[in-house]
Amino acid sequence: EAQVTQNPRYLITVTGKKLTVTCSQNMNHEYMSWYRQDPGLGLRQIYYSMNVEVTDKGDVPEGYKVSRKEKRNFPLILESPSPNQTSLYFCASSLRGGHYEQYFGPGTRLTVT
């Protein structure tokens, strides 16, 4: 089944404790991206990647890191999480950038205390 998977789905952590949210797609897509979704602010892009070893900042990259060592994986790293990073995170992929539709993962609900 073609899909985007994220792990974990739910995470409660404390300020400053490094964490990684994994994202994987099995559709051989070139383009992958990370979003956060907050009430009243909608979906905001954190980082995106046009292909392996190519990443770019989105609207809200501060406090996040990403890497794209393989085509299928695009992990999101929070080196020192803070409470303002409490949010619902979505990973998405598409065949390429441009006009191709994005397929979203199920979401990761992160709480930082």
Next chain:
Amino acid sequence: GQNIDQPTEMTATEGAIVQINCTYQTSGFNGLFWYQQHAGEAPTFLSYNVLDGLEEKGRFSSFLSRSKGYSYLLLKELQMKDSASYLCAVRDNNAGNMLTFGGGTRLMVKP
């Protein structure tokens, strides 16, 4: 940057037609998407417009006017399961390949 505006909430009756508007300001327009998102779930793709005009797909249609910076999503023969948020998103050539989303319109369909 980009500015995308949609109504926050709308209510409609089962079986009726509803139009959800989206206006945007962007320097290098390169396509507009509509996504549907049910509460607690991931967004799913509905439609894509890059040229002016109407794109029809079953009960859903999407319209674009690039000169007016305007799009709408038209939902016909509303069903209860259409209760969801509808997200308008714009891609801008001058912002790399970033996709910027509006805040979404929460649609409630009543019997």
